[in-house]
Amino acid sequence: MSQSAPPPPPQPGPVDANPYAQQAPAGAPYPPQPGVPGAAPMAPPAGPAAPAAPAPVRDNLALGLVCAVVAAVVAAALYGVIIGATKHEIGYAAVGVGFVVGLAAGKAGGRNPVLPVASVVLALVAVYFGQLVGEAMIGAKETGLGFSQVFFDHFDVVQRAWKQDADLLTFVFFAIAGFASFSAAKKAAL
Numbered sequence: 001m002s003q004s005a006p007p008p009p010p011q012p013g014p015v016d017a018n019p020y021a022q023q024a025p026a027g028a029p030y031p032p033q034p035g036v037p038g039a040a041p042m043a044p045p046a047g048p049a050a051p052a053a054p055a056p057v058r059d060n061l062a063l064g065l066v067c068a069v070v071a072a073v074v075a076a077a078l079y080g081v082i083i084g085a086t087k088h089e090i091g092y093a094a095v096g097v098g099f100v101v102g103l104a105a106g107k108a109g110g111r112n113p114v115l116p117v118a119s120v121v122l123a124l125v126a127v128y129f130g131q132l133v134g135e136a137m138i139g140a141k142e143t144g145l146g147f148s149q150v151f152f153d154h155f156d157v158v159q160r161a162w163k164q165d166a167d168l169l170t171f172v173f174f175a176i177a178g179f180a181s182f183s184a185a186k187k188a189a190l
Contacts, residue, residue, distance in 0.1 A: 058189070064109015068119050071104035072097075072126035079126070080133025087138055089131060089165070091173040097130060098123035098177030099184045106188025116185040123181035127174055135161045 075097040082093050098120075105119040136151035136158045143150065151158060 058110025059112050060109050061112045061114055064105045064112060064115045065118060067108035068101050068105035068115070068122050071101045072122040075100045076126040076130040077133065079130030080137065083131060083134025084137025084141075089134070089170060089173075091169065091176070094127045094130075094173040094177045095180050097126050098179070098181035101126060102181035102184030102186075103188050105181075106185040109189070111189045115189070116182045119181045119185040120178045123177050124174055127177050131170075132158055132162055135165070 079093050079097050083089055101123040102116070102119040105115045105122075109115045132155075133151065136147055139145075139154075139158060139161060140147045140150045
């Protein structure tokens with residue numbers, strides 16, 4: 001008579017390909033059954049994920065305007081310093097001024113329909129004052145006077161110098177800066 005080998009002991013792990021099947025404790029032939037006292041609860045079957053709650057709509061006009069004004073002041077100052085340092089009007093920097101103002105308005109204020117229009121106005125004012133700051137820096141270097149004396153005491157001279165230096169390209173970059181500001185405010189609000 002031949003003896004057959006005993007069957008191998010059960011291995012812990014899923015009984016079949018069911019990922020929700022529980023593993024049998026060591027030495028137990030079967031996994032615990034649901035509903036039996038002392039048995040661990042089974043995981044629920046995976047279904048479609050619940051839809052995420054929609055993000056709250058941002059619509060804060062005051063915050064958007066404040067952030068746009070701050071961005072306009074800072075961008076105008078930086079643009080003026082660039083013009084004063086290079087002694088050239090750099091159109092791409094004007095577009096950057098518009099973009100930064102619109103981005104600040106849209107990110108902080110959200111979808112308020114006033115913000116894109118307000119950001120265009122603020123961007124145009126920032127580009128203009130940035131160019132005036134640049135003219136004043138150039139004038140201060142040429143005359144030996146201080147920047148604040150040229151800018152504040154002789155503002156009319158600075159404006160006349162800007163008018164003499166302005167050409168068609170100056171106004172093209174104004175338009176592009178306004179467009180960049182409007183589109184940045186709309187896109188940032190999404």
